[in-house]
Amino acid sequence: MSQNLQRTLVLLKPDCVQRRLMGEIISRFEAKGLQIVAMKMMRITPELSQKHYAEHVEKPFYKGLEDFITAAPVLAMAIDGLDVISVVREMLGATNGLKAAAGTIRGDYSSSRQMNLVHASDGLEAAERELKLYFSEDELCDYETPMLPFMRAGDE
Known part of the structure; x- marks a missing residue:
């Protein structure tokens, strides 16, 4: 197995689920040749949010982040691929959808810093x-x- 083969977590956030963009975004990962090895729809609890965003819990913006991520279901995925961490992040584009390049997921579907889909x-x-x-x-x-x-x- 290649040393560049990695696994990453991808969450399709509440705004993605509510806007019915899950299939569109999943299809982009599959078309890229990435392999989904686990997937489940779930609700993130405040407790899970605090563990996931542990480095942000004490920051002033955390309450809004928690309110957003717990507001509706998310789709959690484990995805494998060569250099998958950087590949997925490139596919997503800049965190702020207003600054994300056209052709990236956020550039094509997001116009918000927080409501950035993934x-x-x-x-x-x-x-x-x-x-x-x-x-x-x-x-x-x-x-x-x-x-x-x-x-x-x-050999890759």
Whole structure:
């Protein structure tokens, strides 16, 4: 297995769910050749929000963030791929949808700093920590797809 093969957490946030953009965004990840290995719709509780956004809990904007992320269901996904953490973050675009480039998910669908549709882990340590908050080991479904030889070279 390649050392560049990674796993990341992606959350389709309440605004994405409410705007019915889940399928559109999932299809972008699949079209890119990324592999979804776990997915579930859920509600984030205030307790889970505090664990997920632990570094922000004491900041003045945290209450608004918690109110937003707990307001409606989210779709949590574990996604695998080569350099998937940076690939997904590039696909999302800038955090502020008003500043995100056209062609990125936020650039195409968001016009807000907070209502920016998707969360993705920002590094390996964050991905490992966040994945454990949302998925147990038995919920992760590793599998091989017959398309893999047509998605990347054998030495990648």
